[in-house]
Amino acid sequence: MSVEVEEKAQVRRRDRLHPESRHEPLVFERSGEGKVGYSLPPLDVPETIAIPDRLTRSEIAGETEITEVEVARHFTRLSKLNFSIDQALYPLGSCTMKHNPRLNEEVARLPGFAAAHPLAPEEVVQGALELAWRLERVLAELTGLTRVTLQPAAGAHGELAGMLIVRAALEKSGNPRSVVLTPDSAHGTNPASAHFAGYKVRELKSNARGTLDLHVLEEAMTEDVAGLMLTVPNTVGIFENQILEIARIVHAKGGYLYCDGANFNSFVGIAKPGAMGIDVMHMNLHKTFSTPHGGGGPGSGPVAVAEKLVPFLPRPMVERRPDGTFFLDYDRPESIGRLRTFLGNFGMFVRALAYSSSYGNRIGEVARGAVLNANYIRAGLAGVYHLKYESPTMHEVVFSDRMQTEHGVHAMDIAKRLMDFGFHPPTISFPLIVHGAIMIEPTETETKPSLDAFVAAMREIARECEEDPAIVTKAPHTTPVRRVDEVAAAKNLVLRWKP
Amino acid sequence: MKFLPTSDADRTEMLRAIGVSSVDDLFASIPAEVRKPADLPAPLSEIEVRRMMGSLASKNANARESAFFLGAGIYHHWISAVADQMLYRAEWLTSYTPYQPEVSQGTLQSIFEYQTHICLLTGLDVSNASLYEGASALVEALLMAARLSRGRNKAVLSAAIHPEYRETVRTYFEPLGLTAVEVPAGPDGATDAEALRAAVDDDTFAVAVQSPNFYGVIEDWENGSRAAHAKGALSVAVVAEAVSMALLAPPGERGADIACGEAQALGVPMHFGGPVLGFLACRSDHQRQLPGRLSGETRDAEGRRAFCLTLSTREQHIRRERATSNICTNQALMALAVNIHCSLLGKRGLRDVALQSHAKAEYLKGEIARIPGYRIPFAGPTFNEFVVEAPERAAPLLSRLARGGILAGVPLSRWESDSENRFLVAATEMNTREEMDRLVAALAAQGSGAPSSGRSQ
Numbered sequence: 023m024s025v026e027v028e029e030k031a032q033v034r035r036r037d038r039l040h041p042e043s044r045h046e047p048l049v050f051e052r053s054g055e056g057k058v059g060y061s062l063p064p065l066d067v068p069e070t071i072a073i074p075d076r077l078t079r080s081e082i083a084g085e086t087e088i089t090e091v092e093v094a095r096h097f098t099r100l101s102k103l104n105f106s107i108d109q110a111l112y113p114l115g116s117c118t119m120k121h122n123p124r125l126n127e128e129v130a131r132l133p134g135f136a137a138a139h140p141l142a143p144e145e146v147v148q149g150a151l152e153l154a155w156r157l158e159r160v161l162a163e164l165t166g167l168t169r170v171t172l173q174p175a176a177g178a179h180g181e182l183a184g185m186l187i188v189r190a191a192l193e194k195s196g197n198p199r200s201v202v203l204t205p206d207s208a209h210g211t212n213p214a215s216a217h218f219a220g221y222k223v224r225e226l227k228s229n230a231r232g233t234l235d236l237h238v239l240e241e242a243m244t245e246d247v248a249g250l251m252l253t254v255p256n257t258v259g260i261f262e263n264q265i266l267e268i269a270r271i272v273h274a275k276g277g278y279l280y281c282d283g284a285n286f287n288s289f290v291g292i293a294k295p296g297a298m299g300i301d302v303m304h305m306n307l308h309k310t311f312s313t314p315h316g317g318g319g320p321g322s323g324p325v326a327v328a329e330k331l332v333p334f335l336p337r338p339m340v341e342r343r344p345d346g347t348f349f350l351d352y353d354r355p356e357s358i359g360r361l362r363t364f365l366g367n368f369g370m371f372v373r374a375l376a377y378s379s380s381y382g383n384r385i386g387e388v389a390r391g392a393v394l395n396a397n398y399i400r401a402g403l404a405g406v407y408h409l410k411y412e413s414p415t416m417h418e419v420v421f422s423d424r425m426q427t428e429h430g431v432h433a434m435d436i437a438k439r440l441m442d443f444g445f446h447p448p449t450i451s452f453p454l455i456v457h458g459a460i461m462i463e464p465t466e467t468e469t470k471p472s473l474d475a476f477v478a479a480m481r482e483i484a485r486e487c488e489e490d491p492a493i494v495t496k497a498p499h500t501t502p503v504r505r506v507d508e509v510a511a512a513k514n515l516v517l518r519w520k521p
Numbered sequence: 522m523k524f525l526p527t528s529d530a531d532r533t534e535m536l537r538a539i540g541v542s543s544v545d546d547l548f549a550s551i552p553a554e555v556r557k558p559a560d561l562p563a564p565l566s567e568i569e570v571r572r573m574m575g576s577l578a579s580k581n582a583n584a585r586e587s588a589f590f591l592g593a594g595i596y597h598h599w600i601s602a603v604a605d606q607m608l609y610r611a612e613w614l615t616s617y618t619p620y621q622p623e624v625s626q627g628t629l630q631s632i633f634e635y636q637t638h639i640c641l642l643t644g645l646d647v648s649n650a651s652l653y654e655g656a657s658a659l660v661e662a663l664l665m666a667a668r669l670s671r672g673r674n675k676a677v678l679s680a681a682i683h684p685e686y687r688e689t690v691r692t693y694f695e696p697l698g699l700t701a702v703e704v705p706a707g708p709d710g711a712t713d714a715e716a717l718r719a720a721v722d723d724d725t726f727a728v729a730v731q732s733p734n735f736y737g738v739i740e741d742w743e744n745g746s747r748a749a750h751a752k753g754a755l756s757v758a759v760v761a762e763a764v765s766m767a768l769l770a771p772p773g774e775r776g777a778d779i780a781c782g783e784a785q786a787l788g789v790p791m792h793f794g795g796p797v798l799g800f801l802a803c804r805s806d807h808q809r810q811l812p813g814r815l816s817g818e819t820r821d822a823e824g825r826r827a828f829c830l831t832l833s834t835r836e837q838h839i840r841r842e843r844a845t846s847n848i849c850t851n852q853a854l855m856a857l858a859v860n861i862h863c864s865l866l867g868k869r870g871l872r873d874v875a876l877q878s879h880a881k882a883e884y885l886k887g888e889i890a891r892i893p894g895y896r897i898p899f900a901g902p903t904f905n906e907f908v909v910e911a912p913e914r915a916a917p918l919l920s921r922l923a924r925g926g927i928l929a930g931v932p933l934s935r936w937e938s939d940s941e942n943r944f945l946v947a948a949t950e951m952n953t954r955e956e957m958d959r960l961v962a963a964l965a966a967q968g969s970g971a972p973s974s975g976r977s978q
Contacts, residue, residue: 135792142928320795512832517648
C-alpha cells in the first residue's frame with residue numbers, strides 16, 4: 023500500500039473515531055468575558071484589605087473567564103490526545119509502565135490521607151505515621167537493607183540523597199573523596215546526581231557482554247573513589263552476574279556500592295540487594311510499586327541503606343515507641359539534613375503499601391511475569407532487529423535499528439510508526455552504549471495476545487522498512503498530530519500563551 | 522493474581538517460544554546465594570486492603586472533619602469536584618513523560634497552559650513544567666542564579682523563609698561549596714531591609730525573600746531586589762502560599778528575577794505534605810538556565826499547532842553531569858490539577874478566594890488579639906496566616922485543642938526553641954465564622970490563668 027492510499031484510509035478511519043476536531047484550543051482561547059466557573063459562599067466576616075496598596079495587585083490580566091462546562095469538556099478533549107497504559111501496551115523501556123490498580127487511587131483519596139496535614143500534632147496523625155512506618159518495613163524486607171527514607175520525591179532525588187549519605191559517611195571517617203564511578207550504560211540522572219553531591223564522575227566502559235568489566239573497575243577503584251553507582255540489572259536489561267565480586271572490589275578500597283533501583287521490578291521478591299553487598303539503593307515507587315506515572319510525575323524515590331549508613335539518613339524518620347505509638351524523630355545529629363519539605367510524597371506511600379499488600383509474599387511473581395514477558399518479546403523479534411548483546415536479559419530488551427538503517431530508517435521512525443499500530447513506542451536512543459537503541463519493557467501486566475500483537479507490529483514494520491520505507495519515515499499517520507517539529511520548538515521558543 | 526494476566530497455558534507456550542523449561546531458568550544470572558524470597562504476609566484481597574487503609578486513615582484528624590487552621594506551607598483550600606474527577610481519567614493518570622509528542626499532546630498542552638498560569642500569577646516571562654515541591658524549587662532557583670553569576674558563591678536568604686526550605690538549601694549547598702547567609706526578621710516580622718542590603722556583597726549570586734513569609738507577614742520584594750541588583754546579584758521571590766499571588770503584587774512587578782515556591786494551594790489536596798508541586802519562573806533572558814521540563818509550542822508536519830518538550834539540551838539525559846539539574850520529571854499530574862483549578866477560578870475566582878482568605882484571617886486575628894493573655898507579636902501586614910503568642914506553651918495547648926476537634930495551628934517551637942508560646946494560624950475560604958468563633962472560645966477557655974514562659978518583643 024502506498025503512503026498516500028494508506029493515509030487516506032486512515033484519515034477516514036480517524037474521522038469516524040473522532041467526530042470532533044482534534045485541535046483543541048488553549049483554555050485561555052476559550053475564555054469569554056463575564057463567564058464564571060466557580061461559586062463560593064457569601065463572605066461571613068467583614069470585607070477588608072488590610073494590606074498597603076503598593077503591595078497588592080488589581081487583577082491577574084489574561085487569566086481565564088470560563089464556565090465549568092467548558093472546563094470539563096476542554097480537559098476531557100485534551101486527555102483524548104494522550105496515549106495511556108489503560109489503552110494498550112506502553113513498552114517504554116526503563117519506565118515500567120504497568121497497570122495501576124484503581125483501588126489504590128480510591129484509598130489514597132480517603133479524607134484521613136488526602137486531607138491530612140503534615141504538621142498536625144502527632145497524636146492525631148498516628149495512622150499516617152504508622153502507614154509510612156509500615157511501608158518502610160516492607161521496603162527494608164524486600165531490599166534486605168536496614169532502614170529506608172521515604173523523603174525523596176523521585177528517583178533522581180533518591181540518587182542525590184543516596185550519594186549525599188555516602189558523602190556524609192566518608193566525611194565522618196575523614197575524607198569525602200572526590201570521584202564517583204558510573205558505567206557508560208547508566209541513566210543520565212546518575213552522573214548528574216553525583217555531580218550535585220559534589221563529585222567528579224568517571225565513566226566506566228562496558229565490556230562486550232554489556233556488563234561492567236571487572237578489570238576496568240579494579241583499575242578505576244582507587245582510594246579517592248567514593249563509590250560506584252550501578253543499575254541492577256543494568257540499562258540493557260542484563261543482570262551483573264559478578265555483582266558479589268563488584269561489591270568486593272568497591273568495598274576493598276573503602277567505597278560504597280550504590281544501586282540505582284529503577285529496575286528493581288525484575289527481581290523484587292526473588293533476590294535481595296542487601297545480600298549482594300549493595301550499601302545504598304533507591305527505588306521508584308512509580309515503577310516497581312505501580313504508583314501511577316501521571317503524565318510525568320509525581321513519583322517517589324525511597325532510599326534504603328545498610329546499617330552503617332543509617333545515622334546519615336535525612337531528617338525526620340518515623341519511629342515507633344515501646345507503647346506502639348509513632349513519632350517523627352528529628353534528633354538525628356549526623357543526618358544529611360532535609361531534601362524537601364515534610365515526610366515525602368505521602369500519597370504515593372499509600373498506593374505503594376496498598377500495592378505491596380495486595381501481593382504480599384507473592385510479590386516475586388511481579389518479577390517473574392516481567393522477565394517472562396520481556397524474554398518472549400526478545401524471542402519474537404530475534405533476527406528481525408539487531409541485538410547488540412547476546413547475554414541473557416531480564417525485564418527489558420534493547421534492540422537497535424542497525425538492520426533498518428541500511429534502508430534509511432532509524433529508531434525514531436520505527437517508534438513513530440508503532441503509534442499507527444496502536445502502541446506507545448519503546449524508549450529510543452537510550453542507553454547510549456547501543457547506537458539506535460530500541461529499549462522495550464513490556465512489564466508483567468501484559469497478556470500474551472497483547473505481546474503477540476506488539477511482536478507482529480514490530481515485524482510488520484521491519485518488513486515495511488525493506489519494502490516501503492517511506493511509510494515508516496513519514497510516520498505517524500494516524501495520531502492527533504503528525505510528526506512534531508522539535509527542532510523548530512527549540513529554535514523559536516514559545517513557552518506560554520500571551521494575552 | 523488479579524494483576525497478572527498470563528494463563529498457565531500461555532505461559533507454557535511462551536516458555537517454549539523462548540526455549541527454556543521454566544521461568545526460573547530466566548533468573549540464572551542472579552547468583553544463588555543472594556536469592557531470598559520476601560518474608561511478607563499473605564496477599565490481601567481488595568476488601569482487606571480497603572479495610573486496612575480505612576483503619577489507618579480513620580486515625581488521622583483531617584480538614585474535612587475538624588475546625589482546621591493549619592498552614593505553614595500546606596494549605597486547605599477549596600478544590601472543585603471537576604478537578605479531582607478529571608485526575609482519575611486514565612489518559613492523565615496512566616501516561617508518562619511526553620517523550621513522544623504525537624501521542625502526548627494532552628499532557629504537553631496542559632503543561633503549556635500550566636506554564637502560562639504561573640507566568641500570569643508571578644508576572645514573569647517563563648515558567649518550567651513544575652518541580653517536586655517548594656523547598657527544592659527554591660534550591661533550583663538558587664542554583665540557577667549561581668550558574669548565571671559565573672563563579673559567585675554566596676546566597677543571602679531571609680531567615681523568615683520557611684525553615685524547611687532553608688534546611689533543604691543547606692543540604693544541597695554543602696557539597697557544592699556554596700554558602701547561605703541568613704538575615705533575620707525585624708520586630709514587625711518582616712526581613713530587615715537594611716540588614717539585607719548589608720549582607721549582600723560581590724560574591725553574592727542571589728537574595729531570596731519569601732512573601733508572605735513564614736510568619737505570614739507580607740514582605741516587599743523590592744527590598745530584596747534592590748539589595749540584589751546593587752551588587753549584580755539576582756532577586757529570588759519565594760512563595761509558599763500561592764493563593765496570595767492573586768491579591769499581592771506579583772514578584773515580576775517588584776523586581777524579582779526568579780520566582781519559586783509551592784503551588785499546592787492552587788488546587789492540590791494536602792496529602793500529608795505530598796505529592797504537591799514546586800513552581801519556578803524567570804525572566805526570558807535567563808530561560809536557558811531554567812532547570813526542569815519545558816513544554817513549547819511548535820508545528821507538526823502538516824503545519825498544525827503542536828507542543829513538545831523543548832530545550833532538552835539543558836537536561837541530564839543529554840548533558841549528564843553537566844546538566845542544569847539532576848531532575849528527570851516534573852509533577853505533571855499536580856500541574857494538571859493547578860491548571861484545571863486556575864482555569865475554573867480564573868481571573869475573578871482566584872482573587873475571590875484570596876480576598877475571602879484574607880478577610881477571614883483578619884477577622885480571626887482581631888478576635889484572637891482580644892483574648893486576655895493572647896497577643897499578635899508581629900505588626901506587619903499579613904495575608905491569611907499570622908503568628909499568635911499564647912500565655913502558655915503552644916505545643917501542648919494545640920494538642921489539647923486537636924483532641925477536641927480543633928486543629929488550631931502549628932507551633933513554632935518545632936523550629937525555634939525560643940518561641941515556645943508562639944504558633945501559626947492560617948485561615949482560608951474553607952473556614953466559617955462559626956468555626957473561627959469556636960476556636961476563639963476554645964483559646965479563651967484554655968488560656969485563662971496559665972503561666973507564661975514565652976519571650977516577648
